[in-house]
Amino acid sequence: MHEYSLVRSLLRQIATIVQEQEGGVVRRVRLRVGTFAGVEPRLMEIAFRELVRESPFSAAELYIEEVPLVGRCEDCALDWELPPDNFLCPRCGGSRVRVMSGEAIELVELELGRE
């Protein structure tokens, strides 16, 4: 269960951004988590709730949007949603697939409140 260490990375990332913005109260944190990112969104939320309390951003709420695993076949150009256990193209059987989305754990945006 590595979600705690990912949330610690996220909190460091937020701290850097808040510093660049010269302060403000973090109200919302929007994350995009791919279904093939190797992360369980519910565990990410639990870890966030616990770790954010001891951070300077204790008022922040986390919103997670899940992103499906989508591939593009380099041979026949089909775009399709991949099942995690089969990366072969369902149309031509090709094995050269480019993953278009579903692998990232991305901080999308922060909402900062100012007094």
Added chain:
Amino acid sequence: MSTTIVVNQDVRAELRARAAAFRQRMTAQGTLVVNLVSSPGAGKTSLLQQTALALRDRAKPAVLVGDLATERDAERLAPYLPVAQLTTGGACHLEIPLVETGFDRLNEPCPDLLFIENVGNLVCPASHDLGEHLRVVLLSTTEGDDKPGKYPKMFRTSHALVITKSDLLPHVPFRVDAAREDARKIQPELSLFVTSSYPAEGIAAWCDFLLETLVRLRTGVLPPERK
């Protein structure tokens, strides 16, 4: 009043940049970095012992050993090759900062092959770049041939699959073909090796693969990055 700051950056960006820098440094000094991953008890330490023996006189290996709390694996490996222990303090996976400090403690600044024995776990280590050139997943015949489909991220991000404990094949319902087929649906480019450590079998082909990859690295041809 509130403002929205658009970021669009991966949470692992900082650690990934450090991993990429470590990989670049190792490439520049001609060290091939191999991250060994598997479930607990698949035989990473035994494979490393046999690999170090087989590589003797042909290459200079070293190893960074990840462990939750003990130094048992480091003690097993010390007679075979230079070792530095990475104690994760209970964490289920290694991250690049531990690898960097472990490498600095290693009594061998310029090995030909730097192995990283990850924590036994087929889930979390899949998401963490340790600056390796090669990720190698071990699958022992006692675990079952259905593991690739159950832990697809680990197999997807690996370059090679080493099936271990082949000496037990007559006694367990493990089909090498089924594991290979299952794994290559997830990662078609996966190289496959079938090995046993007691007695040592299939080790030569595995070592040849490592040495060939090392030669290619030194001529500027790196294995594709998989994340």
